[in-house]
Amino acid sequence: MQTRGYNGFSYADxxxxxxxxxxxxxxxxxTKAALGAAIMQRYADGTARALADIEADEPEATERLAxxxxxxxxxxxxxxxxxxxxxxxxxxxxxxxxQKIVRxxxxxxxxxxxxxxSHGRKxxxxxxxGTDAEAARVLLSGLAGAMLVxxxxxxxxxxxxxxxxxxxxxxxxx
Amino acid sequence: MQTRGYNGFSYADxxxxxxxxxxxxxxxxxTKAALGAAIMQRYADGTARALADIEADEPEATERLAxxxxxxxxxxxxxxxxxxxxxxxxxxxxxxxxQKIVRxxxxxxxxxxxxxxSHGRKxxxxxxxGTDAEAARVLLSGLAGAMLVxxxxxxxxxxxxxxxxxxxxxxxxx
DNA sequence: GTCTATACAGCGATAGAC
DNA sequence: GTCTATCGCTGTATAGAC
Numbered sequence: 001m002q003t004r005g006y007n008g009f010s011y012a013d014x015x016x017x018x019x020x021x022x023x024x025x026x027x028x029x030x031t032k033a034a035l036g037a038a039i040m041q042r043y044a045d046g047t048a049r050a051l052a053d054i055e056a057d058e059p060e061a062t063e064r065l066a067x068x069x070x071x072x073x074x075x076x077x078x079x080x081x082x083x084x085x086x087x088x089x090x091x092x093x094x095x096x097x098x099q100k101i102v103r104x105x106x107x108x109x110x111x112x113x114x115x116x117x118s119h120g121r122k123x124x125x126x127x128x129x130g131t132d133a134e135a136a137r138v139l140l141s142g143l144a145g146a147m148l149v150x151x152x153x154x155x156x157x158x159x160x161x162x163x164x165x166x167x168x169x170x171x172x173x174x
Numbered sequence: 175m176q177t178r179g180y181n182g183f184s185y186a187d188x189x190x191x192x193x194x195x196x197x198x199x200x201x202x203x204x205t206k207a208a209l210g211a212a213i214m215q216r217y218a219d220g221t222a223r224a225l226a227d228i229e230a231d232e233p234e235a236t237e238r239l240a241x242x243x244x245x246x247x248x249x250x251x252x253x254x255x256x257x258x259x260x261x262x263x264x265x266x267x268x269x270x271x272x273q274k275i276v277r278x279x280x281x282x283x284x285x286x287x288x289x290x291x292s293h294g295r296k297x298x299x300x301x302x303x304g305t306d307a308e309a310a311r312v313l314l315s316g317l318a319g320a321m322l323v324x325x326x327x328x329x330x331x332x333x334x335x336x337x338x339x340x341x342x343x344x345x346x347x348x
Numbered sequence: 349g350t351c352t353a354t355a356c357a358g359c360g361a362t363a364g365a366c
Numbered sequence: 367g368t369c370t371a372t373c374g375c376t377g378t379a380t381a382g383a384c
Binding site: 349350351352353354355356357358359360361362363364365366 | 367368369370371372373374375376377378379380381382383384
Binding site for chain 1: 376377378379380381
């Protein structure tokens with residue numbers, strides 16, 4: 001799903017890769033919608049855990065955001081896309097339950113970023129223009145878009161430069 | 175293609191919408207790859223024309239960039255995605271010729287933005303951090319990502335706020 | 349839980365009449 | 367250029383044996 005999208009992968013693909021038959025896969029996930037929702041939910045849970053880990057490890061907002069953007073680098077390095085971004089593109093063709101999980105995924109990321117930026121602003125390490133919510137959205141959108149643009153150009157370095165520029169934007173004063 | 179993606183639309187969809195048979199459509203576009211490439215090429219040509227029009231109409235960099243971001247608003251208002259962004263997500267599953275057009279599309283947009291920012295910097299109306307190329311990439315990525323994020327949330331206002339914040343970032347000094 | 353076999357719909361694509 | 371009809375394939379999903 002991360003490389004080909006929801007519409008681009010099939011039971012046959014997955015079954016072959018893990019070495020069982022299509023029918024066996026259907027035994028565990030009755031419909032493609034259920035399989036897709038399970039995968040997306042697992043991804044969202046994993047992301048939530050990663051965000052919690054970052055908060056536990058790093059007391060400082062700047063460091064937390066650097067770790068956050070590193071998550072995207074890791075995904076891109078494996079020639080994949082953030083699953084949320086992938087499914088956001090296909091959003092109109094997704095089953096209802098999957099749409100809901102994708103929306104929740106973005107809310108979670110946005111809220112975490114907003115909280116982190118607020119934390120940094122209070123501590124004096126960050127001074128973004130506009131509200132915390134605006135800065136969070138610029139960062140989230142910017143990273144997602146940078147990933148999208150970088151993949152066709154096979155330009156991992158370009159992504160990293162863009163990510164650094166986005167983070168630098170949070171340090172500037174008016 | 176803009177709403178459902180390359181993998182998500184079919185000859186039957188298009189034929190039904192324009193009121194001819196699938197076979198007739200095949201007469202004009204022998205393969206789906208050819209149809210997809212023609213659509214993407216037309217989109218790229220239209221975009222190039224729109225960029226030229228903006229340059230002809232607006233002498234000032236700030237105004238040009240505002241018009242540029244307005245292009246995205248218009249697309250989003252029709253509940254669509256920029257076709258380049260859509261196909262960038264599906265990139266791995268696209269036929270080779272389409273991949274090439276998508277790459278060229280992004281290069282065109284990037285180069286135009288970089289030139290416009292350079293123009294604004296020389297005129298003194300813009301003062302972005304970093305190089306012109308970096309600022310162009312942040313803006314292009316940010317707008318593409320903002321569109322991606324806005325659609326699932328049905329949040330056109332959120333997109334516009336983000337777009338304004340991205341443009342505001344180009345005005346700040348270090 | 350796994351498999352083979354199969355149903356059934358939709359896909360891209362072609363043949364050939366008009 | 368348009369159509370109807372059809373091909374071959376793949377897709378999701380199910381039946382039923384082991």
